[in-house]
Structure formats: structure tokens, C-alpha cells
Amino acid sequence: MATQAIAAETGHRGARLNSDIPQLIIGVIVVAATTFIPDIAGNPYWTHSFQLVNLFICAAVFQNLLMHDAGQASFGQSAIFGMSAYMAAIATGMHGLNYGIGMVIGVLASVVGGLLFAGPALRVQGYYLGFVTLSAATVFPELLIALNKYTNGINGISIPFPTWHKEVFGLSMLSLVIVGVTCASLAFHVWLRSTGFGRAMRIAAASPEAAQSLGINTGLMRCLAFTIVSAGTGVAGLLYPPIVGFVSPSAFNLEISIVFFLAVIVGGRGQILGPIVGVWILYLLPNVLLVELVNFRLLAYGTLALVVMLLFSDGLIGSFERWRLRRNQSTQRVNIHLDGLLGPVRTVGARAPRTEVAIDVKKARKTFGSVIAVDDVDMQVMRAEIHGLVGANGSGKTSLLNVFNGFSRLNAGSVTINGADITRLSSNRIAKLGIGRTFQTPRIFNAMSLWENLEIGLDANTGKSVAPADVLAAMKASMGEQSVDLVPHGQRRMIEVMRAVLMGADVLFLDEPAAGLSPGEREEFKNLLRRLRDEMGKTIVLVEHDLQLVWDVADRITVLEAGKMVASGSPTEIAGNPSVRKLFIEPTHA
Amino acid sequence: MVLDELAIIVVRGFGLGSIFALVAMSMNITYNASHIINFAQGNMFVLGGFLAFLIADILVGIPMWIIMIPVAGVVLAAIMTLQGWVTLLPLRHSVEQHSWLITTMAVSIMIGALMLIFQGPWVSTVNSPLPPFMVFGVRTPAPYAAISVLMFVWFFGLRWFLSKTLTGLAISALSQDLEAARAAGLKVKRLQLLSFTISGLVVGSAGFIAAPIISIASDTGIRYVLNGFIAAVVGGFGNNLGALIGGPLVGIVAMVATYEIGGQYQTFVSLLLLVGVLLLRPEGIFGRTAARRV
Numbered sequence: 001m002a003t004q005a006i007a008a009e010t011g012h013r014g015a016r017l018n019s020d021i022p023q024l025i026i027g028v029i030v031v032a033a034t035t036f037i038p039d040i041a042g043n044p045y046w047t048h049s050f051q052l053v054n055l056f057i058c059a060a061v062f063q064n065l066l067m068h069d070a071g072q073a074s075f076g077q078s079a080i081f082g083m084s085a086y087m088a089a090i091a092t093g094m095h096g097l098n099y100g101i102g103m104v105i106g107v108l109a110s111v112v113g114g115l116l117f118a119g120p121a122l123r124v125q126g127y128y129l130g131f132v133t134l135s136a137a138t139v140f141p142e143l144l145i146a147l148n149k150y151t152n153g154i155n156g157i158s159i160p161f162p163t164w165h166k167e168v169f170g171l172s173m174l175s176l177v178i179v180g181v182t183c184a185s186l187a188f189h190v191w192l193r194s195t196g197f198g199r200a201m202r203i204a205a206a207s208p209e210a211a212q213s214l215g216i217n218t219g220l221m222r223c224l225a226f227t228i229v230s231a232g233t234g235v236a237g238l239l240y241p242p243i244v245g246f247v248s249p250s251a252f253n254l255e256i257s258i259v260f261f262l263a264v265i266v267g268g269r270g271q272i273l274g275p276i277v278g279v280w281i282l283y284l285l286p287n288v289l290l291v292e293l294v295n296f297r298l299l300a301y302g303t304l305a306l307v308v309m310l311l312f313s314d315g316l317i318g319s320f321e322r323w324r325l326r327r328n329q330s331t332q333r334v335n336i337h338l339d340g341l342l343g344p345v346r347t348v349g350a351r352a353p354r355t356e357v358a359i360d361v362k363k364a365r366k367t368f369g370s371v372i373a374v375d376d377v378d379m380q381v382m383r384a385e386i387h388g389l390v391g392a393n394g395s396g397k398t399s400l401l402n403v404f405n406g407f408s409r410l411n412a413g414s415v416t417i418n419g420a421d422i423t424r425l426s427s428n429r430i431a432k433l434g435i436g437r438t439f440q441t442p443r444i445f446n447a448m449s450l451w452e453n454l455e456i457g458l459d460a461n462t463g464k465s466v467a468p469a470d471v472l473a474a475m476k477a478s479m480g481e482q483s484v485d486l487v488p489h490g491q492r493r494m495i496e497v498m499r500a501v502l503m504g505a506d507v508l509f510l511d512e513p514a515a516g517l518s519p520g521e522r523e524e525f526k527n528l529l530r531r532l533r534d535e536m537g538k539t540i541v542l543v544e545h546d547l548q549l550v551w552d553v554a555d556r557i558t559v560l561e562a563g564k565m566v567a568s569g570s571p572t573e574i575a576g577n578p579s580v581r582k583l584f585i586e587p588t589h590a
Numbered sequence: 591m592v593l594d595e596l597a598i599i600v601v602r603g604f605g606l607g608s609i610f611a612l613v614a615m616s617m618n619i620t621y622n623a624s625h626i627i628n629f630a631q632g633n634m635f636v637l638g639g640f641l642a643f644l645i646a647d648i649l650v651g652i653p654m655w656i657i658m659i660p661v662a663g664v665v666l667a668a669i670m671t672l673q674g675w676v677t678l679l680p681l682r683h684s685v686e687q688h689s690w691l692i693t694t695m696a697v698s699i700m701i702g703a704l705m706l707i708f709q710g711p712w713v714s715t716v717n718s719p720l721p722p723f724m725v726f727g728v729r730t731p732a733p734y735a736a737i738s739v740l741m742f743v744w745f746f747g748l749r750w751f752l753s754k755t756l757t758g759l760a761i762s763a764l765s766q767d768l769e770a771a772r773a774a775g776l777k778v779k780r781l782q783l784l785s786f787t788i789s790g791l792v793v794g795s796a797g798f799i800a801a802p803i804i805s806i807a808s809d810t811g812i813r814y815v816l817n818g819f820i821a822a823v824v825g826g827f828g829n830n831l832g833a834l835i836g837g838p839l840v841g842i843v844a845m846v847a848t849y850e851i852g853g854q855y856q857t858f859v860s861l862l863l864l865v866g867v868l869l870l871r872p873e874g875i876f877g878r879t880a881a882r883r884v
Contacts, residue, residue: 073691124868127627127691128823132868134629135816135861146854254812258699265692295707302699306676309692313680 017449017483019321020190023272028183030276031057039175051178051243053284056256058182058236060263060275062229065189067261068270069198070225071205072121076133077260079140080117080230082252084110084237086144086151089247093157107234114230118223137257144249156248164242174242181239185232190272192228196459201225203445203456210443213405214460214503215431255298259283262305268315270447277316325483354382354555358507358539359404364413366399366563373399375563376413381556386533386540388554388571390547390580396563397543398440401509404541405437406430417507432462436500437509442492444484451479453495457502464504490521497528507539508532514546522546526553551575597726599845605734605803607841608741609635612796613818614825614833615744616789622765622828623785626677626690630698631793632815634670637701638662638797639806643714655719659795666794667787673697674786678779698811706808713810718802733803740799744792745834751788761785765828813857817844820864826874835875 031054038046059081066072084106091102120132144151151157164174192198204211204221211218241247263278286300312319359381366374374396381387389397402408403415406427414423422430431437445453458472487495493513500508514522526549532538544550550557551571559567559580567577574580613635620626628634641662642649649655676697680689720732751758761781763771772778797804804810821840825832840863847859867874 075695120865120868123872128868128872130629130691131816131819131823132861132864134812135857135864138812138816139858139861142854142857146852146858258695262692262696295703295710298699298703298706300703302696302703306693306696306700309689309696310676310680313689 017325017481019324020193020272023317024186024190027186027273027276031182031186032179035175035179036171039171047172047175048243049284049287051175053279054178054182055236055239055243056259056263056283057275057279058178058185059233060260060267060279061182061185061189062232062236063260064264064267064270064275065192065232066225066229067264069189069193069202069205070222070229072222072225073126073130073261074117074133075130075254075257075261076117076136076140077233078252078254078257079133079136080110080113080233081237081240081256081260082140082144082247083113084234085240085247085252086157088238089157089159089241090151092241093159093247094152099159099161103238106238107231110230110234110237111227114226114233115223117230118226121222121226122219134254134257137254141249141253144252151249154249156246156251158246159241161242161245174239178239178243181235185236186272188232196455199448199452199456199459202447206445206447207443209407209427209439212407212427213431213437214456214499215428215462216460217426217428255301258301262301264315265305266308266315268318268321271315271317271321273317274315281316354385356383357381358383358385358418359541360416361400362414362416364400364403364415365411366396366403366408367411372563374403374410377560377563377565379558379565379568381539381541383539384533384537385555386529386542386553388550388557389541389543389560390545390550390557391560394562395560397560398511399563400560401437401511401541401543404430404509405435431460431503431505434464434505435507435509436503436505438493438496438500438511438513440511440515442496444487444492444495446484448484449479450482450484450487450495451476453484454479454499454502457499461502461504466502466504490517493517493525494528497532501532501536501538506537507541509541509543511543512545513542514544514549522549525549529553594726594728595849597728598730599849600842601725601728601730602734603842603845604838605737605841606844607821607838608738609796609800609804609814609837610817610821610840611741611833611837612737612744612792613814614822614837615741615748615830616792616796617818617822618828618830618833619748619761619785619789619792620674620782621822623761624678624690624764624782625768626694626782627819628670628673628677628786628789629691629694629815630673630701630811631789631818632813633698633701633705633811634666634673634790635793635797635800635814635818636705636804636806636811637669638666638794639716639801639804640705640709640714640797641665641794642716642798642801643806646716649719652719659798662798663791663795666797667790670790670793671783671787674783677786678782698815702808702811709808711808714806716801716806731803733800737796737800737803740796741834741837744795745830748788748792748830757781757784816857816864817841817860820860820867823864823874824867826876829874829876832874832876 034050035054038050059077063074063077066074087109088099088102088106091097091105092099117129117133117136121129145154148154161174164177165172168176193202200211200214200216201221201224203214204216204218208218211221240251244251259279259282263275263282265278266281267274267276267278282301282304286297308315314322357380361377361379364374364377365372377396377400389400391397399408403410404417406422406425406429410423414421416422417430417435418433420433422433454475484492484495497508497510497513514525517525529540529542530553533540542550542554554571556568556570557574558565559574559577561579566579567574613631617627617631620628645658649658673694677690677693680693718732720736722729722731723735724730752762753759760771760776761784763774763776764778764781768778804814817840821836822833823836824839825834825836840860843863844856844860848856851859
């Protein structure tokens, strides 16, 4: 069938990959029930306990979003949470302002705090950011004490909240607000993931290179993630003073950060129910069971986190999900092909003579220290040609490819693609000029469905028509919620190529696309390249060690040796060149 | 500023900085061998001090004290070997490469919690067996000098070990290229475990010697791991020469901050220093920028 993008062999389809919605429903029920039932029953101890538990869950939801979707490890969420609680308390309790105004000030303060985290996060990642945020969490209560002129220091601020405890339908206002805010944060997390923005955020976290090659500004993504998460955590923090009626520096110490962080780990990173399970196990259980032994609470946090990490590295919900997916594992294999895309869109009819220059490289020079990776290379690639880039290992092929899509910058010379000088552009801006890239190890995201793995290409499309809407709808329907794990290894590269096509790229850079393909798959791949060129008019630059494949498919070939261009021309012209013959004599698998 | 104040700032700042440098060096060892940064390093250091507190009764006379320094090192080495084994456990199979961030944090919390259970929320103090000395007419506790000496001992000791012994060279090879080292037939796991052991020796002896001048409490470890990390970052992560310079630098800055604006801002100033270095020169003074891999 022409519009079918995948052909599935028979076998049962297996469990749905994505369980966000069922998890959301369970989560909302749990949060609402645990808050409302003690409130209706009129038990002040449990009402208070669960109000606090569900508030912490709300903060942990944003920690989950930050850690899993945005890929940022922050130990400083207690400072963000405390920032809004304290600012609102200062405004109301010390300056007599309306709590509504205090709330606005509080959330703004949290966002400012989050942006302070985002600053270092632009430069450094991982454990560096972990230490910066860790020290911020340590410093925050110390500063609250030190600045006692403005914060009332160690004595804290107490504020009465009579209106929040008014009854509505037998429930206190406060309970209603807490359930509303916490459920809204759960729903927000689920919704955000289904948007193009949410997908872009996840790709930026999983593979910054892939994100940049799809035109995503990873730095901006991190800043936005911190802003969103801080605003959300700030809103949660605003409800702390009404629940407790009092704020003091010790309420927002490192221990709270650790509860938020480890709750996500114990519950399961990225799982919607993760924060709920995590806060229950880490905060609720020790505080109820070890109420007499407060000192053992910290030991419980550490031990639980360690045991969970060693036994269930995906967290409790994450491990359950893995077990569910494995039990219902689909027996089918999914074969994807591009017929669905190629069939209806014949943009280029007969092959025109290739006169237009698509890529123009002038005196390109790239050095790493004393090593000259690209040495004064001049080359041209014509529109709608397949151009092979060959050479021994270390000859500068990948270095040149990295220059083409902005991963590294030339020391001298220039590169013009599609008429635009890209020499000084960042990789995400280059991508937006219609330049696609695949990687030596395919950037396929297992946490996303097969369709989502392609959809991120469409998300990156800046308005270029790639296929009629009904073709895309048919593709989406046929792929549904399939896991990318069902795609055979050799075909995973197709996903990347297809993604670049959906992005609307008319220049494609393929880095060793044939590695790991079987002889049959190689033949198919050659056909695919020819069809991309002939039917869609794509310009393709191919870095490949399989010289046979290059000679079969390329219109022109450039040979590099020790960073220098030694030959460029048609396959037959090049074959006679002595420096090229050497390549053939050398073992081609090297 | 009068001379005696300056003397206090420089001498005590240098001593304090030596502590940070030792913590930084102990972090560098495991980092170079396994790319793991041990969040529990601060609490391990405090544990070394706690050991001195536990055996304070039998610590009479300088010879006994000197004998106990390597003992403290060995005890912490044993504890850290166990921690290393636990930390490296999930890395064997799991694809999750950042599990160590969580496991070492969990161990750090557990040590702090155990100290809280043993001694309550109090600070333990240890008397120095060495007599204080005079600098510009200011009485200075001897451990400030002793810890500085230990910093140089470990710096040169580690330098010799990592460049002159076969095992040390193998560990250095891990820091260059883990995959190549594995391919060359090095027993990577065992060497990584050994790096935890050595790290324990460093931090245990440091904690023991510094015991009289640090606050031995359940929540102070975090301060030492943070400042040790900052010292390592300032010097360039993984570089012991960087730690040797970064440590005293951070120590003196912290001391100046304490004198000029008050002790309650000490951590805040350290945080500003960390952020400043990361924003301006993330690779540190002696660090090199790594080529980008795609």
C-alpha cells in the first residue's frame, strides 16, 4: 500500500508503551482521596499530614519533570520551594500585605531563584550542577538566618490564615486548593509531554547533538525548563504557610531537597505516579512509623534510596512498568520503509543536470591543538547529488561533517550551504536552514514511541511541505504506540533518515549510515538514497567506509587524506587515482 | 588590617584550605579511575575525625597519636572500599550511568544519619596532642600546621604512586581512556575499587589529623564535600596539582569572608566562588577542554 509507512508482520501488538493517562487517573484519585477523606472524617492530625504530603508530591512532580524530561539534576529544589513560601510570608506576616500580593511576589522570587540555577546549567551539567544546587540548598536556610533584619531570622514568621480554613461542601478551602494544585501539576506534566515543546525538551536532555541537529536551542530549553519548574515549585511553596501557619529557616533545609530528589528516584524517574509513591515511602512512612524515632528518619531516606537504586534502578513504578511491558511483549517485528513518504511526493521529475551548487567549501581549516583535522579543503556539492566522502580513519571526514552542521567551528575558511554562509552559525540555526544529519550511532529514543521518534522531525519542520496530511495521519495510525525496540537493528537508521525528511531538510549529512546493515539491507539502503535524490531532490553527503556502496550510489566522490582533499570527481575518474587505490588495498573494515 | 589578623587569616586559611585540598585529592582519585564523584567524601572525612573522638581516651602521647594516623586511614579505606563495591555494583549491568550520583548521595545521608543516632545533634570536640605554636604572636593550634604537612605528603605520595608504580600507572591509564584500558587487559573494576581504597586512606588520615580543628557533627560533612569540590573545580577536576593550589585558595577566601562579613556567610561566599569559576573557566586553572565527541 502506497500510504503505509510500516508493514507489520503478524503477531499480537503488545502492551501500550505509554501509560501516562492511566497513571494520571490513579494519581488524581489517590491525591484527592487522601486529602478529602481525613478532612471529611474530621481528623485534624491526618488532615494536616496528608495536606503536607500532597504538597510535597506537587513539588516532587516538578522535580520529576526537571530530572527526567529536562535532564537536570537539582538538589536545590527546597530553596526554590522555600523562596516563594518565605517571600509570601514576609510580605504578609511582616508587612501586612494581602496574601494574594504575597503569592505573586513569592512565585516571582522562585522563578528568579530558578534562573539563578539555569545560569550555571548553561555552562555545566550533571554533577557540577548537582554541587551548585546542593550548595544553594545548604546556603538558603543559612541566609534566612543571617538576614534576620528582613526575615525575622531563626524565630521565623507566623501568619494566621482564617479564610483558608473556611468550609466549602464540608471540606476546608485549603484541602480543595491543595488537591487542585497537585492534580493540576500531574496533569500539566502529562500534557507537556504530549506537546512538541515537551518532546523537544526530552530530546535536548537525552541527546544534545540530536536536538541541535533538529534546530532545538538546548540552552534555551534548559532555561525554559528551569523557569517552568521553578514557577510550579513556587506555586506549591505558597501553600506551605497556610498549612503550617508558620515558616522558619529549618523548614526549608537540605533534607527537604533530598526528599524531593530521592522521591523521584525511588518512585521512578519519568513515571507520573513516581513522585506519589516516592513521597509516601520516603516521607509519609518514616514520619508515621518512626514518629518516636525522629533521628532514624534520615537513615531511612538513605537506606531506602540505596536499596531501591541497587535492586530497582528504574524506581518502583518504573520497574513495574518494565515488568508490564516485558510480560506483554509484542511478538511482532516492525518493518519500516519510506514508501509512504516517497510515493505521493514526487517533487522532482526527470533528473535535471546538476548545475546549482548546494554546498560550497572554501579553504576550510580546522585544528585541534597541534593536530590539523581539516587542512585547507576546497570542495563543492551540487544540488540533488549523492556525494561520497571517503578516506581512512582520522582523515577528517567526520570533522568536516561536524563543521557542516555546526558542531565545531572552522579556524579559517568558509562554508556556504543553500546560499547561506554557515561558518559562524550555531548548529540549531544551521538545522533550520534545511540541513539534516544522522549519526554514527543512531539517536533513537527508547522512552518515546516509534511515531514520536519521527514526530520530533515534524516538530522541527519550519513550514516546509513534506507529505500530505492524510499520509502523515496514516503513518501515525499504522505506528500507533509501537515501541522502537520492535524495529530491527538495521532499520533503526531509517528512523533517523525519515526524521530528517519529515523535518523538511533538503541537504542530508549521513555519518556511516550503512554500518551494521546486512547485504540485503544495504541494497535497500542504496535504493532509498537514489529515491531520496531522484524523487525528492535531496542533496546527500555520505561518509562511509563501505567503498563498494559509495561507488555504487554516489554521483561524485571526494577523497580525504590526513585532512587534505586528494581527489574529487565522478566514481570512474576517482577510481584511477593512485591515492584512492591505496584505500581499496587497505582492509576496508578498518 | 593588623598583622596578627593577617597571620590568623593566612595560617588558618591555609590549614583549612589544606583540608579542602585533601578532600579534593581524594575525590580526584576516584574520579580519574571511574568518573565517579563521591558525594559522601565529606562525611567520610568527618568520620575520620569521629574516629579520633571515639578513641580519645587511649590517645595519650604523641607516639600513640602518630601510630593511629595510618590506622584511621586503613579503617576509612576499608569503609570506602565497601562503598566503592556498592557504588560500582549497578554500573556493571545497568545502562544508567548516573546511578552513582544517587548511591553516593544515599551513603552520605546514611553516614550523617548514623552519626546523628550515635551522638545526637551535638558537635564533638577532640583535644590536640600537639602543643600550639606561635605565628606573629598568635597562638595557633598545631593541627593547622599538621594538616598542611599531610597535604604535601599525600600530594607527593600520590604523584609517586601514580607515575612510578605499575598499579598507579594503570590507574592513570584509566583516566586517559577507559575503553582502551579495558581493551589492553587491565582489570578495570579492581583498579576502580582500589581507587576507592586509596581515597579512603587519604580522607581517613586527613580527618584524624584535622579532628581538633573541625566540627564533628552529623551535618558538617556536606560543608567539607562542597568546599573540597570547589577546590577541585578551581584547580581543574582530576588534577592534584590543581587541588594543591585550589584548596588553600578556597580556604583563605573562606577565612577572609568569615573575618570581613561574618561566618554565617562562609558557605554563601564559597557558592559564589564556585558559580564564578564555572561561568568563567569551567575547566579550572589547570584543566584542559576536552574535544567534543559526536
